[in-house]
Amino acid sequence: MHNKQVIILGSAFAWLKQVMVGVLSTYFEKEGDFEVGVFEVEGDESGLAQFIEIHHPTYGEFVILMLTLVPHVMPNFFNEVIAEYLPEGGDFPAFGGVKGVHHRGILPTGETAQFILAGDDLEKRLVVQRILNNEHWFYRNRILWLEPTAEGEPAMSGRLVLDPELVELLTVGTVSKPRFSIDFPAEYIETEMTWDDLVLPPITLRQIREIEHWIQYNDTLLYDWGMKKKIKPGYRTLFYGPPGTGKTLTATLLGKQTGKDVFRIDLSRVVSKYIGETEKNLSRLFEKAENKDWILFFDEADALFGKRTEIRDAHDKYANQEVAYLLQRIESYNGLVILASNQRGNIDEAFVRRFQAIVHFPIPGPKERAEIWRKTFPAQIRIHKDLDWDKVASRYELSGANILNITHYCALQCLAGDVLLINLNRLETAIQRELIKEGKVF
Structure with missing residues (x-):
């Protein structure tokens, strides 16, 4: 070649x-x-x-x-x-x-x-x-x-x-992935995990499948069925829920499943205090993404899509212009755009109406947490008989990210102590450590 x-x-x-x-x-x-x-x-x-x-x-x-x-x-x-x-x-x-x-x-x-x-x-x-x-x-x-x-x-x-x-x-003969820079405020994200590693409520999974359907059949709908003149080309969705509930992983898996590159944009880093700079930052991004069929994942969407304020001064006026500009670019983008927020209530309802789908990522319930615990611990670690995952899941309300952090800590402790066994006492010590880190009372 x-x-x-x-x-x-x-x-x-x-x-x-x-x-x-x-x-x-x-x-x-x-x-x-x-x-x-x-x-x-x-x-x-x-x-x-x-x-x-x-x-x-x-x-x-x-x-x-x-x-x-x-x-x-x-x-x-x-x-x-x-x-x-x-x-x-x-x-x-x-x-x-x-x-x-x-x-x-x-x-x-x-x-x-x-x-x-x-x-x-x-x-x-x-x-x-x-x-x-x-x-x-x-x-x-x-x-x-x-x-x-x-x-x-x-x-x-x-x-x-x-x-x-x-x-x-x-x-x-090949094109390398663009790297994060001032001119390209996005980072390529990928994962070795699969859908089997992700535990979500049935209703959330059903909505994710609907997004997959759009990716799979959109070209047929637009061009073979002649809908191009009636509907906008891209797909816009809002993922909302507490941190660590699978929003980023889901976006990454959608790309992996459909063979599309996923780029994460942290809007809190893109928004500038200087008038006009936010639009320039976003313009460079969309120009780069045009016709690439990328999935654009906008994290920390609250930074720009929060409740609009009354115009009291020039800063408020330009802040609203930044939002209008991003909406216009998102609506003209012909690929999948995902905005992520911790709470739906943080996003102005006028913007919510622009999305084709709104997907909730709740803190997993006891049943989902028990499944995450079972899937997360590596097979090399033996589970003591005094450790009941259903009871642990019922007692501690943790996100998937919390559980992964705890598992990571426990695995390192097992390796350091050369005892590949986890019991309830060791697990609860690790859980307490994670809760203290999160600022929660044990």
Whole structure:
């Protein structure tokens, strides 16, 4: 696969050089028209072949794609080709191009694309301009776009920008998961657990199955059954309940079950005290997530979706604008969005009406707690006969996370003491420790 990737890229860049040599020869030597056929690749598994198979770019679109890609792999590509025609250097404004902050070669602009594809032909130059406007599939699918220019400067003098994930796909054949950063305020979450490890009340499980049904059948409903014009594309749900009751694990398992990546966004970390910053943070996130089919899990939703306040000052006004902005982006997102809150009452009812499902994650009852106790302790630890899980579950009201913490502590104590046995006394000591940590009276 690696060799194929190198071969296909090498062929594509050689093809681009042919195109450029033809254009430059015509421009400098006033030769007649040149002809370079459309780049073709068949039966290949490389990232570039996948892109061509999915999008079927035209000749002009493919030229622009390759112009934008080549500096990421061959930084001196443009300089070397141009040097054959300008051996002593010099300014070449017709070609366009700009210098980067760190990049020492030429970075192509919209003007570069116009020069290569249209020369001085005004009609063809305008065709290139349409390829690079906001209505083209390049921009709508966040594949390739023009960097904004300073006020008053021609839009086509903006740098051609290729989506970093697409650069990865086209060059190395795979796309790595984005990492948490200022520009991407979300973290990828996964689990080795399965649905069998999660204990939830029947009504909660039934609602989770309904979400799975949406994931499984949504495309059929929208496109095969023609419902796209009547219903919004995505699915929005609220998970509410005390900490440790399985909200995050459920979101993660939904992704694992359906083969979708899950990204957790802590809204308490995204919301900024600076006016406009929250919208910027969220905008970057949704732009990254667009068309990825990710599950977006917004934790600590109360931080932004709490009760709206009357507008007393500018801060209240902008706080309400932040909520309106997030609602608008959530409603236009075509994937699954899950908001999590500790209490339903913390979320404004006006927002609740926007959700297709509201799922309650209660503190598990005695029956569920007994099942969690039995499932959580590793098989290597023997359970003393004086330990009755049903009685323990009835006496102590604990969440699944509490029980896991207690099990973890007990397992380490067993290993440290080299006695792989847990009795009621040792368990209650661990329970007391957990309750004190939680600030509860034992």
